[in-house]
Amino acid sequence: MTLLPEQWLKPTPQGLYCIPGDFYIDPVRPVDQALITHGHADHARPGHRHVLATAGTLAIMQARYHDAAGSPQPIEYGESLTIKDVAVTYIPAGHVLGSAQILLEYQGQRIVVSGDYKRRRDPTCTPFMVQVCDVFITEATFGLPVFRHPPDATQIAKLLERLRLEPERSILVGVYALGKCQRLICLLREAGYDETIYLHGAMMSLCELYQNFGIPLGRIQSVAHVAKDDLKGKIILAPPSALHDRWSRRLPDPVAALASGWMTVRQRAKQKLVELPLIISDHADWDELTQTIAEVQAQDIWVTHGREDALVHYATTALGLNSRPLDLHGYENEDD
Numbered sequence: 001m002t003l004l005p006e007q008w009l010k011p012t013p014q015g016l017y018c019i020p021g022d023f024y025i026d027p028v029r030p031v032d033q034a035l036i037t038h039g040h041a042d043h044a045r046p047g048h049r050h051v052l053a054t055a056g057t058l059a060i061m062q063a064r065y066h067d068a069a070g071s072p073q074p075i076e077y078g079e080s081l082t083i084k085d086v087a088v089t090y091i092p093a094g095h096v097l098g099s100a101q102i103l104l105e106y107q108g109q110r111i112v113v114s115g116d117y118k119r120r121r122d123p124t125c126t127p128f129m130v131q132v133c134d135v136f137i138t139e140a141t142f143g144l145p146v147f148r149h150p151p152d153a154t155q156i157a158k159l160l161e162r163l164r165l166e167p168e169r170s171i172l173v174g175v176y177a178l179g180k181c182q183r184l185i186c187l188l189r190e191a192g193y194d195e196t197i198y199l200h201g202a203m204m205s206l207c208e209l210y211q212n213f214g215i216p217l218g219r220i221q222s223v224a225h226v227a228k229d230d231l232k233g234k235i236i237l238a239p240p241s242a243l244h245d246r247w248s249r250r251l252p253d254p255v256a257a258l259a260s261g262w263m264t265v266r267q268r269a270k271q272k273l274v275e276l277p278l279i280i281s282d283h284a285d286w287d288e289l290t291q292t293i294a295e296v297q298a299q300d301i302w303v304t305h306g307r308e309d310a311l312v313h314y315a316t317t318a319l320g321l322n323s324r325p326l327d328l329h330g331y332e333n334e335d336d
Contacts, residue, residue, distance in 0.1 A: 037115025056098020
């Protein structure tokens with residue numbers, strides 16, 4: 001009798017649980033054995049007894065939590081190991097440093113858990129790799145046709161043009177500390193911007209971590225103790241929450257910018273009082289999601305944490321696949 005995928009991999013209150021391997025993937029509560037896809041806080045939580053993840057993800061967890069796991073175990077991309085009767089392989093996801101899809105093989109079946117991913121080039125992390133499988137579990141953060149992100153270069157050009165037009169102002173860009181911050185810096189460098197990029201203090205440690213992994217960021221400096229006039233015509237990166245708080249008042253007439261896939265929605269930009277919306281996302285957009293579903297050749301598509309309904313409908317009606325939402329809770333898209 002053929003074993004159904006949902007008979008050995010299922011959602012639980014702790015997270016996605018692999019029954020024959022007795023482990024969880026990105027559990028939201030402390031567990032004995034956790035397989036972690038990447039270092040964002042909604043996927044990589046502290047308190048697990050054993051953690052399997054890439055070296056990049058383990059370093060991020062250590063930097064954020066200091067005691068990320070009682071027994072951390074690094075795994076390389078493409079490396080396979082067997083946990084009880086389940087073969088586990090980590091595959092690049094192209095999301096942030098160390099991010100991975102997880103391939104599970106059991107009794108002739110192949111399930112890929114995508115974690116968070118994107119398909120476009122990112123100089124700060126290993127590119128996404130398509131993995132043919134029987135079941136593909138995909139995120140759907142931007143799983144609506146309205147989300148078609150423009151080329152990154154157009155958004156960087158928009159930022160630099162604003163800087164040129166208003167040299168007496170600073171540009172304060174809201175970015176998430178892990179992934180988006182370092183990616184935006186690298187995109188600015190590729191566009192020829194070689195000035196010092198100033199950072200909110202909360203950004204410094206993760207930028208140093210990226211540099212330790214061989215990712216060049218050029219001249220970066222904490223904005224602390226820099227005179228207000230010296231910040232005119234400069235780019236400053238900070239957490240999105242800092243765009244309009246008291247901290248930003250020490251900056252010279254800052255242009256409030258926000259780098260996020262959600263900036264596709266103009267109303268969101270208005271609600272957040274964003275003067276310069278930059279559509280730069282670390283998640284797959286609609287075209288990347290549908291492209292990936294076609295390329296993995298899976299007959300079963302499970303869709304989670306995002307706009308599940310539209311992607312389920314597309315996979316079912318347009319591609320003729322068995323598709324359904326997967327009920328997982330606790331993933332907040334910290335890194336949009």
